[in-house]
C-alpha cells in the first residue's frame with residue numbers, strides 16, 4: 411500500500427512537470443512565432459492586380475512586369491521608352507490570376523498574433539472598382555473557396571480560439587462602420603438616431 415502511494419505520487423509529479431514544460435514550450439513557440447511576424451515587417455503592403463472585366467478593353471497603361479521580389483512595372487503606351495515606365499515596390503504583388511486563398515496566405519499568420527495579444531489592422535485601399543470588396547469580402551455568390559480576407563480571418567479567429575478553449579477564454583466583438591463623405595456611420599445600429607458617429611451616450 412505504502413509502495414502504491416509512493417508510486418502514484420511520483421507519477422503525479424511527472425505529469426505536473428510535463429504539463430509545466432509543455433506550457434513553457436507553448437509560450438516560447440508563441441513568442442518565436444510573433445517575433446517572426448515582427449521581422450517580416452510591422453507594416454506590409456501588398457498589391458493585387460485585378461483582371462480585366464468582361465467587355466473591358468486594355469487601357470493605355472499595362473502591367474509590364476511582376477517580380478517575385480514585389481516589384482511591379484507599369485507602362486504607359488503613350489509615352490516612349492523609359493519615360494513611360496514606372497516601377498513600384500511592394501512586399502508582394504499578386505497577379506490577376508491569384509486566388510482568394512493565395513491572397514490570404516500572407517495575412518493568415520497575423521490572425522494568430524491577434525489571439526496572442528497583438529494589435530492588427532488589415533485594410534484595402536484603391537480607387538472605385540479596383541477590387542477592394544472582392545478581396546476583403548468576396549464575390550456575391552460566395553462559396554468557401556471564394557471567401558475574402560474578412561471571412562477567412564473570422565473563421566481562423568473562431569477556429570484558433572476554439573482549439574485553445576481549454577486554457578484561454580476569448581471574448582470576440584464585431585463593429586462595422588462606414589466612412590463616407592467624411593462621415594462615420596455605425597452599420598450595425600438598428601436605431602437611426604444612433605447611426606451617426608460619435609455615438610451619444
Ligand SMILES: Nc1ncnc2c1ncn2[C@@H]1O[C@H](COP(=O)(O)OP(=O)(O)OP(=O)(O)O)[C@@H](O)[C@H]1O
Pocket residue numbers: 459460461463506536537538539540541542543544545549
Ligand atoms: N480579383 C478579381 N477577380 C475577378 N473579378 C474581380 C476581382 N477583383 C474585382 N473583381 C470584380 O471587379 C468589380 C469591382 O470590384 P469591387 O466591387 O470589389 O471594387 P471596389 O474597389 O470595392 O469598388 P468600390 O470602391 O466602388 O466599392 C466587381 O465586379 C468584382 O467582382
